[in-house]
Amino acid sequence: MASVAPSVAPLVPPVAPMVPAIAPAGTPVRPPSGAAPVVPPPPPPAAVQPPPPPHPSTGKDLDPTQLAELWERCSKLDQQDYFEVLMVERTAAPADIKKAFYRESRTYHPDRFFHLSNKELKDRVNELYKRVTEAYYVLRDDAKRRQYTANISGPERAQKLRFTETSEAETRAASKRQVEEQIGTHPKGRQFYQTGAADADAGRWSAAERNLKMALTYEPANTRYKEKLAEVQKVLHEEARKQGDAFKIR
Structure with missing residues:
Protein backbone atom coordinates (compact mmCIF):
# COMPACT_ATOMS: atom_id res chain seq x y z
CA MET A 1 0.00 0.00 0.00
CA ALA A 2 1.29 3.27 -0.91
CA SER A 3 1.90 5.81 1.93
CA VAL A 4 -0.11 9.07 2.03
CA ALA A 5 1.78 12.22 2.82
CA PRO A 6 0.20 14.34 5.63
CA SER A 7 -1.51 17.50 4.45
CA VAL A 8 0.22 20.72 5.45
CA ALA A 9 -1.73 24.02 5.71
CA PRO A 10 -0.33 26.72 3.53
CA LEU A 11 1.67 29.32 5.28
CA VAL A 12 -0.30 32.56 5.72
CA PRO A 13 1.50 35.71 6.80
CA PRO A 14 0.27 37.01 10.12
CA VAL A 15 -2.15 39.90 9.96
CA ALA A 16 -1.73 42.81 12.38
CA PRO A 17 -4.78 43.42 14.57
CA MET A 18 -7.01 46.29 13.46
CA VAL A 19 -6.61 49.37 15.65
CA PRO A 20 -9.44 51.82 15.31
CA ALA A 21 -8.37 55.27 14.15
CA ILE A 22 -8.93 58.11 16.57
CA ALA A 23 -11.28 60.59 15.03
CA PRO A 24 -10.79 64.31 15.67
CA ALA A 25 -12.79 65.78 18.48
CA GLY A 26 -16.35 66.48 17.46
CA THR A 27 -16.32 63.98 14.53
CA PRO A 28 -19.22 61.50 14.58
CA VAL A 29 -18.07 57.98 15.34
CA ARG A 30 -19.61 55.25 13.20
CA PRO A 31 -21.41 52.94 15.60
CA PRO A 32 -22.25 49.31 14.98
CA SER A 33 -24.84 48.74 12.31
CA GLY A 34 -28.28 49.92 13.40
CA ALA A 35 -27.14 52.21 16.27
CA ALA A 36 -27.43 56.03 16.33
CA PRO A 37 -24.23 57.98 15.71
CA VAL A 38 -22.50 59.23 18.84
CA VAL A 39 -20.91 62.67 18.81
CA PRO A 40 -18.37 63.17 21.61
CA PRO A 41 -18.67 66.52 23.47
CA PRO A 42 -16.32 69.27 22.29
CA PRO A 43 -13.46 70.20 24.62
CA PRO A 44 -14.29 72.95 27.14
CA PRO A 45 -13.26 76.44 26.00
CA ALA A 46 -10.36 78.12 27.67
CA ALA A 47 -11.44 80.12 30.73
CA VAL A 48 -11.79 83.85 29.98
CA GLN A 49 -11.60 86.29 32.88
CA PRO A 50 -14.09 89.19 32.56
CA PRO A 51 -12.58 92.68 32.70
CA PRO A 52 -12.74 94.24 36.16
CA PRO A 53 -15.67 96.65 36.54
CA PRO A 54 -14.77 100.33 36.69
CA HIS A 55 -14.55 101.70 40.23
CA PRO A 56 -16.95 104.65 40.37
CA SER A 57 -15.53 106.00 43.61
CA THR A 58 -11.87 106.36 42.71
CA GLY A 59 -11.87 108.73 39.78
CA LYS A 60 -9.82 106.22 37.73
CA ASP A 61 -12.63 105.95 35.20
CA LEU A 62 -12.68 109.68 34.35
CA ASP A 63 -12.35 110.24 30.65
CA GLU A 181 -32.83 148.91 67.05
CA GLN A 182 -35.66 146.59 67.98
CA ILE A 183 -35.51 147.00 71.77
CA GLY A 184 -34.01 150.48 71.91
CA THR A 185 -30.69 152.26 72.17
CA HIS A 186 -31.32 154.39 75.28
CA PRO A 187 -30.95 152.49 78.58
CA LYS A 188 -33.95 154.24 80.18
CA GLY A 189 -36.02 153.73 77.07
CA ARG A 190 -35.25 149.99 77.03
CA GLN A 191 -36.06 149.74 80.75
CA PHE A 192 -39.48 151.39 80.43
CA TYR A 193 -40.26 149.40 77.29
CA GLN A 194 -39.44 146.06 78.90
CA THR A 195 -41.51 146.96 81.98
CA GLY A 196 -44.42 148.06 79.80
CA ALA A 197 -44.23 144.85 77.74
CA ALA A 198 -44.29 142.78 80.94
CA ASP A 199 -47.34 144.74 82.15
CA ALA A 200 -49.11 144.03 78.86
CA ASP A 201 -48.33 140.32 79.10
CA ALA A 202 -49.86 140.28 82.61
CA GLY A 203 -52.97 142.19 81.51
CA ARG A 204 -52.09 145.38 83.40
CA TRP A 205 -53.07 147.57 80.49
CA SER A 206 -53.08 150.98 82.19
CA ALA A 207 -49.62 150.40 83.69
CA ALA A 208 -48.40 149.14 80.32
CA GLU A 209 -49.63 152.33 78.64
CA ARG A 210 -47.86 154.55 81.17
CA ASN A 211 -44.53 152.75 80.87
CA LEU A 212 -44.62 152.66 77.09
CA LYS A 213 -45.34 156.36 76.95
CA MET A 214 -42.33 156.92 79.23
CA ALA A 215 -40.17 154.81 76.90
CA LEU A 216 -41.20 157.00 73.98
CA THR A 217 -40.07 160.12 75.82
CA TYR A 218 -36.52 158.79 75.54
CA GLU A 219 -36.87 157.42 72.01
CA PRO A 220 -39.79 159.14 70.31
CA ALA A 221 -38.93 157.69 66.87
CA ASN A 222 -38.72 154.04 67.98
CA THR A 223 -41.15 152.14 65.78
CA ARG A 224 -41.29 149.13 68.07
CA TYR A 225 -42.33 151.27 71.03
CA LYS A 226 -45.06 152.95 68.97
CA GLU A 227 -46.46 149.65 67.74
CA LYS A 228 -46.58 148.17 71.25
CA LEU A 229 -48.28 151.28 72.65
CA ALA A 230 -50.86 151.15 69.85
CA GLU A 231 -51.65 147.52 70.72
CA VAL A 232 -52.12 148.39 74.40
CA GLN A 233 -54.28 151.43 73.67
CA LYS A 234 -56.49 149.36 71.36
CA VAL A 235 -57.17 146.92 74.21
CA LEU A 236 -57.88 149.80 76.60
CA HIS A 237 -60.28 151.30 74.06
CA GLU A 238 -62.14 148.01 73.72
CA GLU A 239 -62.40 147.63 77.49
CA ALA A 240 -63.70 151.18 77.85
CA ARG A 241 -66.31 150.54 75.16
CA LYS A 242 -67.49 147.39 76.90
CA GLN A 243 -67.76 149.17 80.24
CA GLY A 244 -69.74 151.99 78.61
CA ASP A 245 -72.12 149.49 77.06
CA ALA A 246 -72.63 147.87 80.46
CA PHE A 247 -73.88 151.15 81.96
CA LYS A 248 -76.31 151.91 79.19
CA ILE A 249 -80.02 151.84 80.10
CA ARG A 250 -81.63 148.90 78.35
Whole structure:
Protein backbone atom coordinates (compact mmCIF):
# COMPACT_ATOMS: atom_id res chain seq x y z
CA MET A 1 0.00 0.00 0.00
CA ALA A 2 1.29 3.27 -0.91
CA SER A 3 1.90 5.81 1.93
CA VAL A 4 -0.11 9.07 2.03
CA ALA A 5 1.78 12.22 2.82
CA PRO A 6 0.20 14.34 5.63
CA SER A 7 -1.51 17.50 4.45
CA VAL A 8 0.22 20.72 5.45
CA ALA A 9 -1.73 24.02 5.71
CA PRO A 10 -0.33 26.72 3.53
CA LEU A 11 1.67 29.32 5.28
CA VAL A 12 -0.30 32.56 5.72
CA PRO A 13 1.50 35.71 6.80
CA PRO A 14 0.27 37.01 10.12
CA VAL A 15 -2.15 39.90 9.96
CA ALA A 16 -1.73 42.81 12.38
CA PRO A 17 -4.78 43.42 14.57
CA MET A 18 -7.01 46.29 13.46
CA VAL A 19 -6.61 49.37 15.65
CA PRO A 20 -9.44 51.82 15.31
CA ALA A 21 -8.37 55.27 14.15
CA ILE A 22 -8.93 58.11 16.57
CA ALA A 23 -11.28 60.59 15.03
CA PRO A 24 -10.79 64.31 15.67
CA ALA A 25 -12.79 65.78 18.48
CA GLY A 26 -16.35 66.48 17.46
CA THR A 27 -16.32 63.98 14.53
CA PRO A 28 -19.22 61.50 14.58
CA VAL A 29 -18.07 57.98 15.34
CA ARG A 30 -19.61 55.25 13.20
CA PRO A 31 -21.41 52.94 15.60
CA PRO A 32 -22.25 49.31 14.98
CA SER A 33 -24.84 48.74 12.31
CA GLY A 34 -28.28 49.92 13.40
CA ALA A 35 -27.14 52.21 16.27
CA ALA A 36 -27.43 56.03 16.33
CA PRO A 37 -24.23 57.98 15.71
CA VAL A 38 -22.50 59.23 18.84
CA VAL A 39 -20.91 62.67 18.81
CA PRO A 40 -18.37 63.17 21.61
CA PRO A 41 -18.67 66.52 23.47
CA PRO A 42 -16.32 69.27 22.29
CA PRO A 43 -13.46 70.20 24.62
CA PRO A 44 -14.29 72.95 27.14
CA PRO A 45 -13.26 76.44 26.00
CA ALA A 46 -10.36 78.12 27.67
CA ALA A 47 -11.44 80.12 30.73
CA VAL A 48 -11.79 83.85 29.98
CA GLN A 49 -11.60 86.29 32.88
CA PRO A 50 -14.09 89.19 32.56
CA PRO A 51 -12.58 92.68 32.70
CA PRO A 52 -12.74 94.24 36.16
CA PRO A 53 -15.67 96.65 36.54
CA PRO A 54 -14.77 100.33 36.69
CA HIS A 55 -14.55 101.70 40.23
CA PRO A 56 -16.95 104.65 40.37
CA SER A 57 -15.53 106.00 43.61
CA THR A 58 -11.87 106.36 42.71
CA GLY A 59 -11.87 108.73 39.78
CA LYS A 60 -9.82 106.22 37.73
CA ASP A 61 -12.63 105.95 35.20
CA LEU A 62 -12.68 109.68 34.35
CA ASP A 63 -12.35 110.24 30.65
CA PRO A 64 -10.47 113.24 29.20
CA THR A 65 -13.67 115.28 28.91
CA GLN A 66 -14.54 114.72 32.58
CA LEU A 67 -11.01 115.59 33.64
CA ALA A 68 -11.17 118.81 31.63
CA GLU A 69 -14.48 119.73 33.27
CA LEU A 70 -13.01 119.00 36.71
CA TRP A 71 -10.01 121.25 35.99
CA GLU A 72 -12.33 124.04 34.83
CA ARG A 73 -14.55 123.72 37.92
CA CYS A 74 -11.55 123.96 40.23
CA SER A 75 -9.88 126.79 38.34
CA LYS A 76 -12.90 129.08 38.85
CA LEU A 77 -13.03 128.53 42.60
CA ASP A 78 -11.17 131.66 43.67
CA GLN A 79 -13.50 133.89 41.63
CA GLN A 80 -16.75 132.39 42.89
CA ASP A 81 -18.88 133.41 45.85
CA TYR A 82 -20.62 130.85 48.04
CA PHE A 83 -23.82 130.96 46.01
CA GLU A 84 -21.87 130.15 42.87
CA VAL A 85 -19.94 127.40 44.64
CA LEU A 86 -23.20 125.68 45.58
CA MET A 87 -24.78 126.61 42.22
CA VAL A 88 -27.84 128.31 43.76
CA GLU A 89 -29.46 131.71 43.39
CA ARG A 90 -29.04 134.36 46.07
CA THR A 91 -32.76 134.06 46.76
CA ALA A 92 -32.57 130.29 47.28
CA ALA A 93 -34.60 128.88 50.16
CA PRO A 94 -32.79 127.14 53.05
CA ALA A 95 -34.06 123.76 51.84
CA ASP A 96 -32.56 124.37 48.38
CA ILE A 97 -29.23 125.38 49.90
CA LYS A 98 -29.15 122.20 51.97
CA LYS A 99 -30.01 120.08 48.93
CA ALA A 100 -27.26 121.77 46.90
CA PHE A 101 -24.73 121.16 49.67
CA TYR A 102 -25.51 117.43 49.76
CA ARG A 103 -25.28 117.22 45.96
CA GLU A 104 -21.96 119.06 45.64
CA SER A 105 -20.33 117.44 48.68
CA ARG A 106 -21.11 113.97 47.30
CA THR A 107 -19.87 114.92 43.85
CA TYR A 108 -16.52 116.30 45.02
CA HIS A 109 -15.83 114.20 48.09
CA PRO A 110 -12.07 113.45 48.25
CA ASP A 111 -12.71 109.69 48.51
CA ARG A 112 -13.90 109.74 44.90
CA PHE A 113 -10.61 111.14 43.64
CA PHE A 114 -7.89 109.67 45.84
CA HIS A 115 -6.53 107.65 42.87
CA LEU A 116 -5.97 110.70 40.69
CA SER A 117 -2.37 110.64 39.50
CA ASN A 118 -2.15 114.43 39.19
CA LYS A 119 -1.38 115.71 42.68
CA GLU A 120 -2.22 119.33 41.81
CA LEU A 121 -5.68 118.37 40.58
CA LYS A 122 -6.24 116.19 43.62
CA ASP A 123 -5.33 119.09 45.92
CA ARG A 124 -7.67 121.41 44.04
CA VAL A 125 -10.55 118.94 44.36
CA ASN A 126 -9.91 118.75 48.10
CA GLU A 127 -10.02 122.56 48.28
CA LEU A 128 -13.26 122.58 46.29
CA TYR A 129 -14.81 120.16 48.76
CA LYS A 130 -13.73 122.36 51.68
CA ARG A 131 -15.17 125.44 49.98
CA VAL A 132 -18.52 123.66 49.48
CA THR A 133 -18.64 122.90 53.21
CA GLU A 134 -17.61 126.47 54.05
CA ALA A 135 -20.35 127.88 51.82
CA TYR A 136 -23.00 125.80 53.53
CA TYR A 137 -21.74 126.82 56.98
CA VAL A 138 -22.27 130.48 56.09
CA LEU A 139 -25.42 130.35 53.98
CA ARG A 140 -27.40 128.14 56.35
CA ASP A 141 -27.17 130.85 59.06
CA ASP A 142 -29.56 133.74 58.43
CA ALA A 143 -27.38 136.40 60.06
CA LYS A 144 -24.19 135.25 58.33
CA ARG A 145 -26.01 134.97 55.03
CA ARG A 146 -27.31 138.55 55.28
CA GLN A 147 -23.88 139.91 56.12
CA TYR A 148 -22.17 137.86 53.41
CA THR A 149 -24.71 138.89 50.75
CA ALA A 150 -24.14 142.53 51.67
CA ASN A 151 -20.37 142.02 51.45
CA ILE A 152 -20.36 140.48 47.98
CA SER A 153 -22.86 143.05 46.69
CA GLY A 154 -20.50 145.96 47.30
CA PRO A 155 -17.46 147.27 45.46
CA GLU A 156 -15.11 145.07 47.54
CA ARG A 157 -16.68 141.82 46.32
CA ALA A 158 -13.37 140.28 45.26
CA GLN A 159 -11.98 140.71 48.78
CA LYS A 160 -15.18 139.49 50.47
CA LEU A 161 -15.67 136.13 48.75
CA ARG A 162 -14.45 134.23 51.82
CA PHE A 163 -16.15 134.50 55.20
CA THR A 164 -13.27 135.31 57.57
CA GLU A 165 -12.94 136.14 61.26
CA THR A 166 -13.47 139.78 60.32
CA SER A 167 -16.73 138.81 58.65
CA GLU A 168 -17.72 136.94 61.80
CA ALA A 169 -17.07 140.05 63.92
CA GLU A 170 -19.06 142.17 61.48
CA THR A 171 -21.95 139.73 61.71
CA ARG A 172 -21.98 139.87 65.52
CA ALA A 173 -21.90 143.67 65.46
CA ALA A 174 -24.75 143.79 62.92
CA SER A 175 -26.83 141.40 65.02
CA LYS A 176 -26.23 143.53 68.09
CA ARG A 177 -27.29 146.66 66.22
CA GLN A 178 -30.42 144.92 65.02
CA VAL A 179 -31.37 143.93 68.57
CA GLU A 180 -30.71 147.44 69.81
CA GLU A 181 -32.83 148.91 67.05
CA GLN A 182 -35.66 146.59 67.98
CA ILE A 183 -35.51 147.00 71.77
CA GLY A 184 -34.01 150.48 71.91
CA THR A 185 -30.69 152.26 72.17
CA HIS A 186 -31.32 154.39 75.28
CA PRO A 187 -30.95 152.49 78.58
CA LYS A 188 -33.95 154.24 80.18
CA GLY A 189 -36.02 153.73 77.07
CA ARG A 190 -35.25 149.99 77.03
CA GLN A 191 -36.06 149.74 80.75
CA PHE A 192 -39.48 151.39 80.43
CA TYR A 193 -40.26 149.40 77.29
CA GLN A 194 -39.44 146.06 78.90
CA THR A 195 -41.51 146.96 81.98
CA GLY A 196 -44.42 148.06 79.80
CA ALA A 197 -44.23 144.85 77.74
CA ALA A 198 -44.29 142.78 80.94
CA ASP A 199 -47.34 144.74 82.15
CA ALA A 200 -49.11 144.03 78.86
CA ASP A 201 -48.33 140.32 79.10
CA ALA A 202 -49.86 140.28 82.61
CA GLY A 203 -52.97 142.19 81.51
CA ARG A 204 -52.09 145.38 83.40
CA TRP A 205 -53.07 147.57 80.49
CA SER A 206 -53.08 150.98 82.19
CA ALA A 207 -49.62 150.40 83.69
CA ALA A 208 -48.40 149.14 80.32
CA GLU A 209 -49.63 152.33 78.64
CA ARG A 210 -47.86 154.55 81.17
CA ASN A 211 -44.53 152.75 80.87
CA LEU A 212 -44.62 152.66 77.09
CA LYS A 213 -45.34 156.36 76.95
CA MET A 214 -42.33 156.92 79.23
CA ALA A 215 -40.17 154.81 76.90
CA LEU A 216 -41.20 157.00 73.98
CA THR A 217 -40.07 160.12 75.82
CA TYR A 218 -36.52 158.79 75.54
CA GLU A 219 -36.87 157.42 72.01
CA PRO A 220 -39.79 159.14 70.31
CA ALA A 221 -38.93 157.69 66.87
CA ASN A 222 -38.72 154.04 67.98
CA THR A 223 -41.15 152.14 65.78
CA ARG A 224 -41.29 149.13 68.07
CA TYR A 225 -42.33 151.27 71.03
CA LYS A 226 -45.06 152.95 68.97
CA GLU A 227 -46.46 149.65 67.74
CA LYS A 228 -46.58 148.17 71.25
CA LEU A 229 -48.28 151.28 72.65
CA ALA A 230 -50.86 151.15 69.85
CA GLU A 231 -51.65 147.52 70.72
CA VAL A 232 -52.12 148.39 74.40
CA GLN A 233 -54.28 151.43 73.67
CA LYS A 234 -56.49 149.36 71.36
CA VAL A 235 -57.17 146.92 74.21
CA LEU A 236 -57.88 149.80 76.60
CA HIS A 237 -60.28 151.30 74.06
CA GLU A 238 -62.14 148.01 73.72
CA GLU A 239 -62.40 147.63 77.49
CA ALA A 240 -63.70 151.18 77.85
CA ARG A 241 -66.31 150.54 75.16
CA LYS A 242 -67.49 147.39 76.90
CA GLN A 243 -67.76 149.17 80.24
CA GLY A 244 -69.74 151.99 78.61
CA ASP A 245 -72.12 149.49 77.06
CA ALA A 246 -72.63 147.87 80.46
CA PHE A 247 -73.88 151.15 81.96
CA LYS A 248 -76.31 151.91 79.19
CA ILE A 249 -80.02 151.84 80.10
CA ARG A 250 -81.63 148.90 78.35
